[in-house]
Amino acid sequence: MQLDFGMMTKYMPYFFRSLVVTLQLTAASLLLGIIIAIPLSLIKLSRFRAVRAVGSFYTSIFRGVPLLVQVFVVYFGLPQLIGLTFTSFQAGCITFAFNSAAYISESLRGGIMAVDVGQREAAMALAVPYGSMMKDIIFPQAIKSVMPSLVNEFIGLLKNTTLISTVGLVDVLRASQMVVSDTYRAFEPYITAAAFYYVLVMFISFLGKQLERWVNKSDQR
């Protein structure tokens, strides 16, 4: 048995194009996920039990259904239900965003609860309205404890995006599969894909560390 990574070079441009797709999908899903997670975390912290129940129902759905099933429901199922077809990129973005929102909102909720209640009281005593208080006082402090799990979520999301290859989007995994069928060799293409993901994850971890240091700046003397 022989390995021939040399033959991979001609597929490299192809891999890098698919890398852009993976990155776009991950970034878009994460961003959208955070945007959904913010109000969702506030819903989970509501004074009203019924409102809180909506929040935990949301999370239980996305936690309780395998992600691949969610992808299929959105990509194949929803068009039948609402008559709107999604591209595989859109379907992935929707699924991963709503899915990660479920997890991000949980850690956001924890982060908000971990902020000293005195901060909230001080803001209230200064007549600061709820929205401003959350945006300027509570979230900036909550984000410190949320940052590590947000980085984890980012990494998990990146790896989960491989599921989208099952509905035809040419991400890094799909690209490697196509190289496999083109060359009748499996090891080199898949190892190449693995290396791409590994390097990406290492890079995100590194960025996350820097970001953590940055948000903790005001604690230093």
Added chain:
Amino acid sequence: MISVEHVYKSFKSLEVLQDVSLTIQDGEVVAIIGPSGSGKSTLLRCINLLERPTSGHIYVDGVDVAAPKVNIQQIRQKVGMVFQHFNLFPHMTVLQNMTYAPVKVLHMDAKQAQEKCLALLERVGLADKAASYPATLSGGQKQRVAIARTLAMDPKVILFDEPTSALDPEMVKEVLTVIKDLAGTGITMALVTHEMGFAREVADRICFLDEGRLVEDAPPEIFFSTPKSDRAREFLDKVL
């Protein structure tokens, strides 16, 4: 003027305040004292609605803060609060801590707010700390910043909730000096404290709470020399 009328407050089955009534005139300094768990802080926190009374009325300038549709923000603009644990915003500098609410809530011009707050910092003796973060300050300095932050809103009333209880002994005085300087400037003050000497010195009246009831309400010279109730006598015996 603050007028507390027949206020009850209970947490679940625990009755914290029972039929408390008292009036604080404009510019008056009232010290609220009593054993721990007597409901002092709860009474204070009812005035700016950090706690909602179970029943009864609290009027601040004629507005019932316990009414269901009251504009809480409006009342809190007039009633500032200084906390035991300072509650400065750790991610903001001293100056940002102070200018935040005036700019955000009172829509004060940012430049104007900064000048005003720098002057206030000068007044509490911390002009050189404007750009520092709270983590770099001592407890006494933090509390002085917190007082200045409250003053930046131009409140008519300031509620002090055990402002020196979390401080090291050597820092108590610098904070009390700042509070003393405020007494007599026309700001109405309600002060929950364990500093009996200080209460005697600055307060116009002493309110003694015990087990959720207002047991005595008298000028300091009378309260400290001839307390009427046994409870107050026992308490003073222990703390003086």
